[in-house]
Amino acid sequence: MRRVVVTGLGMVTPLGSGVDATWSRLVEGQSGAGRITDFQVDDLACQIACQIPRGDGTDGTFNADEWMEPKEQRKVDPFIVYAMAASTMALRDSGWEPKTYEEQCATGVLIGSGIGGIGGIYEASATLIERGPRRISPFFIPGRLINLAGGYVSIEHGLKGPNHAVVTACSTGSHAIGDAARLIALGDADVMVAGGAESPINRLSIAGFAACRALSTNFNDDPTRASRPYDKDRDGFVMGEGAGIVVLEEYEHAKARGAKIYAEVIGYGLSGDAYHITSPSEDGDGAYRCMAAALKRAAIDVSEIDYVNAHGTSTPLGDELELKAVERIMGNAAGKLSMSSTKSAIGHLLGAAGAAEAIFSILAIRDGIIPPTINLDNPSVETAIDLVPKQAKRKEVNVALSNSFGFGGTNASLILRRVS
Amino acid sequence: MSDVADRVKKIVVEHLGVEADKVVENANFIDDLGADSLDTVELVMAFEEEFNVEIPDDAAETIVTVGDAIRFLEKNAA
Numbered sequence: 001m002r003r004v005v006v007t008g009l010g011m012v013t014p015l016g017s018g019v020d021a022t023w024s025r026l027v028e029g030q031s032g033a034g035r036i037t038d039f040q041v042d043d044l045a046c047q048i049a050c051q052i053p054r055g056d057g058t059d060g061t062f063n064a065d066e067w068m069e070p071k072e073q074r075k076v077d078p079f080i081v082y083a084m085a086a087s088t089m090a091l092r093d094s095g096w097e098p099k100t101y102e103e104q105c106a107t108g109v110l111i112g113s114g115i116g117g118i119g120g121i122y123e124a125s126a127t128l129i130e131r132g133p134r135r136i137s138p139f140f141i142p143g144r145l146i147n148l149a150g151g152y153v154s155i156e157h158g159l160k161g162p163n164h165a166v167v168t169a170c171s172t173g174s175h176a177i178g179d180a181a182r183l184i185a186l187g188d189a190d191v192m193v194a195g196g197a198e199s200p201i202n203r204l205s206i207a208g209f210a211a212c213r214a215l216s217t218n219f220n221d222d223p224t225r226a227s228r229p230y231d232k233d234r235d236g237f238v239m240g241e242g243a244g245i246v247v248l249e250e251y252e253h254a255k256a257r258g259a260k261i262y263a264e265v266i267g268y269g270l271s272g273d274a275y276h277i278t279s280p281s282e283d284g285d286g287a288y289r290c291m292a293a294a295l296k297r298a299a300i301d302v303s304e305i306d307y308v309n310a311h312g313t314s315t316p317l318g319d320e321l322e323l324k325a326v327e328r329i330m331g332n333a334a335g336k337l338s339m340s341s342t343k344s345a346i347g348h349l350l351g352a353a354g355a356a357e358a359i360f361s362i363l364a365i366r367d368g369i370i371p372p373t374i375n376l377d378n379p380s381v382e383t384a385i386d387l388v389p390k391q392a393k394r395k396e397v398n399v400a401l402s403n404s405f406g407f408g409g410t411n412a413s414l415i416l417r418r419v420s
Numbered sequence: 421m422s423d424v425a426d427r428v429k430k431i432v433v434e435h436l437g438v439e440a441d442k443v444v445e446n447a448n449f450i451d452d453l454g455a456d457s458l459d460t461v462e463l464v465m466a467f468e469e470e471f472n473v474e475i476p477d478d479a480a481e482t483i484v485t486v487g488d489a490i491r492f493l494e495k496n497a498a
């Protein structure tokens with residue numbers, strides 16, 4: 001199998017537009033959470049979210065007009081705009097601009113989303129009911145479809161290789177990167193633009209996730225403290241939005257063009273819980289098996305893992321189950337492991353979460369800095385694992401593992417390693 | 421220029437993201453203003469909305485230039 005490396009990174013998150021703005025604020029321990037002001041929330045159980053800071057593009061703000069023409073933005077849900085922005089950032093970062101027909105055909109796209117254009121579907125439903133079918137835009141369907149994120153990106157950059165999309169709820173971003181890496185490993189493409197994008201902050205989504213009892217509701221007056229993985233006062237996740245995109249590349253292809261190489265994707269594991277539609281299996285077996293599958297593929301010893309970027313959503317049940325599964329797989333090596341949940345700072349980006357968190361894992365390798373689990377005042381359980389409470393930590397990271405688990409019992413783990 | 425022409429021109433500029441000076445009467449939406457088939461459907465919807473008129477599909481198919489739209493709406497809009 002061919003080796004696959006990461007040569008470009010791009011992201012739009014509640015901490016900022018771009019990798020640098022997001023990473024510096026993440027390491028500082030900032031929170032992206034705040035009260036929702038874009039729509040009526042007074043009748044919603046959850047009134048907070050981690051929203052992308054919008055502005056003119058300076059100081060880490062997100063200016064959509066820099067990434068997609070206003071007339072095109074109007075046709076699509078924001079997840080597509082975020083995907084366009086993060087993909088362009090990642091491609092620029094990688095320096096890869098396919099120009100010849102052969103280069104274009106060897107470059108593909110695999111961008112997923114958990115629920116795609118739910119905001120636009122909600123609005124169009126209201127239009128249909130109130131004003132009838134003749135008022136439904138011809139862009140309604142193409143602007144909501146999950147694979148249209150990849151469609152738009154391929155059109156913008158002339159990428160004619162595999163064009164695929166993943167939909168596995170909160171595991172989407174990890175599955176997208178893992179599957180894209182396999183397409184390169186198997187020779188279907190030399191370069192893949194891969195990741196996830198999500199725009200779920202609207203009345204319908206908040207109401208729906210609140211009905212699942214998945215969202216934090218105790219911190220409406222103190223939003224930056226709401227996402228608190230492993231803390232005893234945690235009461236659910238905080239919705240986020242954004243996109244994380246990486247450029248994956250076959251190792252020799254990257255080397256031949258002198259590309260900067262961030263890390264190698266050495267392991268990818270998948271599993272299913274076969275247990276419940278929203279709850280993780282009580283024994284954490286699904287999480288354990290997907291980490292074990294990724295380790296087997298990576299062909300490394302578990303003691304080589306320096307850092308785990310946890311799924312850690314801040315839900316009462318999920319955090320401890322994942323922690324137990326990580327303790328079980330690490331065995332005697334648990335004592336030297338650091339594991340943090342960056343959802344404490346950016347919230348839960350659903351289908352973009354795994355991709356954003358893979359990028360954080362890569363940056364931990366690059367900089368030797370582990371981002372903190374903010375708001376972790378009082379851990380709900382004792383563990384030998386360092387959960388990196390409140391403050392970032394300097395530590396050499398050669399190997400990082402990133403976990404993502406989704407509704408439906410779908411699990412994915414990625415293992416990334418420094419390329420020396 | 422008539423009031424109808426001004427309003428048509430404004431809609432075309434907004435929806436197709438083109439410069440106002442390119443939106444002349446004989447400009448073809450697809451050939452001259454960069455619209456695709458979906459854009460033209462949406463343009464017709466925008467005309468219906470602005471002028472509070474229903475444009476049947478067979479009539480919509482005959483509206484291919486800015487002038488076509490102005491003439492149709494001057495004749496049919498209330």
